[in-house]
Amino acid sequence: MYYNTLSSLDLERNNNSLWSPNSHCGFLFNKPPKQVSDLISSNVPMVSLVGSMSAYIDRLTDKEIESFINTIGNEDEITPTTFEDEEIEAIIRSYVIIAAHLIHRPYFVYRRELPATIARPLWYFSEYVGRPPSLTYASYALANFTNPLTHRMSASEIQIAQTPSCTPDEEWFVAVHLSAETAGGEVVQAINDIDEGLQEGDSAKIVKAIEAIESAMWFANEVMPTIKERMAPDVFRDKIRPLLYGHDKITFRGVPGEPTVTYVGETGAQSGMMRAADLALGTRHSESIQQSMGHFLVCAPPPHREFFKRAASIGRCLNSLTKDINVLKARRSALLAMAQFRRTHLNVVVDYLVPDGKRLSERGTGGTNFTDWLQRIIDETEADAVI
Numbered sequence: 001m002y003y004n005t006l007s008s009l010d011l012e013r014n015n016n017s018l019w020s021p022n023s024h025c026g027f028l029f030n031k032p033p034k035q036v037s038d039l040i041s042s043n044v045p046m047v048s049l050v051g052s053m054s055a056y057i058d059r060l061t062d063k064e065i066e067s068f069i070n071t072i073g074n075e076d077e078i079t080p081t082t083f084e085d086e087e088i089e090a091i092i093r094s095y096v097i098i099a100a101h102l103i104h105r106p107y108f109v110y111r112r113e114l115p116a117t118i119a120r121p122l123w124y125f126s127e128y129v130g131r132p133p134s135l136t137y138a139s140y141a142l143a144n145f146t147n148p149l150t151h152r153m154s155a156s157e158i159q160i161a162q163t164p165s166c167t168p169d170e171e172w173f174v175a176v177h178l179s180a181e182t183a184g185g186e187v188v189q190a191i192n193d194i195d196e197g198l199q200e201g202d203s204a205k206i207v208k209a210i211e212a213i214e215s216a217m218w219f220a221n222e223v224m225p226t227i228k229e230r231m232a233p234d235v236f237r238d239k240i241r242p243l244l245y246g247h248d249k250i251t252f253r254g255v256p257g258e259p260t261v262t263y264v265g266e267t268g269a270q271s272g273m274m275r276a277a278d279l280a281l282g283t284r285h286s287e288s289i290q291q292s293m294g295h296f297l298v299c300a301p302p303p304h305r306e307f308f309k310r311a312a313s314i315g316r317c318l319n320s321l322t323k324d325i326n327v328l329k330a331r332r333s334a335l336l337a338m339a340q341f342r343r344t345h346l347n348v349v350v351d352y353l354v355p356d357g358k359r360l361s362e363r364g365t366g367g368t369n370f371t372d373w374l375q376r377i378i379d380e381t382e383a384d385a386v387i
Contacts, residue, residue, distance in 0.1 A: 016085050016129060019138075019301035023192070026184020027272030027304055029143035033089035036162050046078050046121075047091060054094035058166035058239075062107035065098075072117045080128040088125060089143040090161065095122040096135040097164045100243040103250055116254025123255045129301065133252070134263040135164070135244065136299040137270035141177045151186070152219055155179040155226060164243040165235075172230035173240065177268060180223045183216040184273035190216070191280045191311055198317050203324055210330040213277050217337035220273075224344050233352050268345070270296045272304045274338075279308055281334055282315030284384045289376060328387045335385035339378050346374040 018030040039051025053060070053068045060068065080088055098118055102108045114122070119133075126133035146159045155175040163170040190212040197205035231240075246265030251258055268274075275293070285293070297305060321327045350371065 016088075016301065016303070018085050019303045021184070021188045021272065021276070021304060021307045023185045023189035025149070026181060026186075026188055027142060027276070028145075028149060028178070028181055028184065029089060029138075031086065032146050032148060033086045033093070033143050033161065034084075035146050036090065036094070038087070039090055039094060044078060046072060047087075050091070050094045050098065050121075054097045055162060056166070057098060057101055057164075062105060065101065065105075069115055069117055078121055080125045088129065089139070092122070092125050092129065092131075093139045093144060093162065095125065096133075096139050097162065099133075100135050100164045103247050104243050104245060112249065113251040113253055119252035120254040123252055131301060132263055132299055133261060134247070135266045137266060137268065138299065138301055140244075140266050141174050141268075142181065142272070144174055145178060149178065149182050151182055153179055153182040155223065163240075165239040167235055167239055169231040169235040170240045173227060173236070176223060176227045177271075179226075180220040181271065181273055183219045186212050186216045187273050187277050187280075188307075191276060191314060194280060194318060195310075195314050198314065203321075203326060206318070206321075207326050207330045210281070210327070210334050213281065214330070214334040214337045216273070217277065217334065217341050221337070221341040221344050224341065224348055227348055228351065233355065236352055264295050264299070267296070269293070270299045272300055272307075274341075275300075275308060276304075276311045277334075277338065278381075279311035279315050280318070281331055281338070282319040283335060283338075283381055284319075285377070285380050289373075289380060292373065325387075332385045332387055335381050339381040339385070342374060342378045342381065346371065346378065349374070 020030070021027050022030070024030075036051050036055045039047050040055065042048045042051065049068070049072050053065070053072075057065065078091075083091065095118060099114055099122060102114055102118065113119075122133045131138060144161050144163075146161050147157075149158065155172065155178070158175040158178050160171040160174050160178075163174060190209040193209035193212070194206050197203070197209060244266040246263045248262050249260040250262075251260050275296075297308070300308070318327070318331065354371070
């Protein structure tokens with residue numbers, strides 16, 4: 001399991017409508033969450049302290065972090081039901097950033113625990129929104145911006161709220177991912193149109209919708225290599241990447257029963273846009289790849305998971321149109337565009353982690369053997385594109 005269900009907290013889960021996939025925002029949080037400055041100036045002392053700590057945590061020594069946590073411990077508990085949804089996302093992001101340092105910094109790593117002052121609120125807020133109490137792609141990217149996002153927005157126009165390393169390189173890294181995600185609204189609309197086309201028996205509508213997915217994939221393919229423009233390899237390897245890894249059996253002190261949590265790790269493989277497009281096209285993956293992809297599903301906001309179910313049903317119906325050559329050709333082109341995006345992604349990863357053919361890491365932050373896993377997905381996608 002990637003996180004334990006909290007049975008002792010009597011809270012109704014908040015299936016936040018601001019996470020509902022739509023043609024305007026795609027799979028992004030539907031409005032900018034509160035900024036770190038809003039948390040720091042909050043009239044709730046605990047929120048103010050956590051916001052301040054997360055905003056400057058890269059400048060804090062290990063001892064200063066310990067002292068800060070002790071200060072937080074003197075404040076009253078906070079509960080998610082007293083905050084607006086935009087505040088909740090900012091609060092969760094602050095907590096998971098602090099947790100990442102407490103889990104991965106060498107000074108803390110041997111303890112294999114989160115102190116109660118961090119663990120309890122993080123647990124309660126995460127349970128409330130239905131996501132793991134760890135650094136997910138939803139917190140890291142999809143709800144990590146401060147200005148309204150528009151369709152196919154340039155990364156240079158996107159303002160990032162905060163990052164675990166507090167470096168401009170990581171802000172750019174997140175902004176590039178968000179730029180690609182701004183095509184997500186087109187994917188959602190296309191999936192809706194495929195659904196309508198299937199119900200109406202309208203082949204032309206289906207083809208046009210599949211072509212829209214292909215176009216979104218090509219946009220993402222163009223955006224991905226721009227990561228290299230402003231993210232230095234040594235900053236990525238030494239400051240950014242270590243804080244994005246998953247963790248094994250971290251004890252959450254202060255939570256009833258003191259559960260241990262194992263988490264797969266923050267990764268772009270949790271992208272709702274790519275997952276939905278893959279499902280809606282009915283891409284035929286091997287059982288092992290399906291299982292590994294399934295590990296990332298629990299990291300998605302609940303409204304995304306509901307949309308994935310619908311997209312999978314649409315993909316199965318689309319695959320039944322075996323005699324419609326126009327649909328088959330459109331699907332083939334879309335799958336090849338998706339495979340090319342994944343190949344571009346793999347090439348960028350190799351540039352950073354396998355420079356000059358020297359492999360610097362065996363596993364990606366999502367826990368997979370990144371070269372083998374990404375190559376298998378590429379191969380399976382291309383194999384399914386054969387008419």
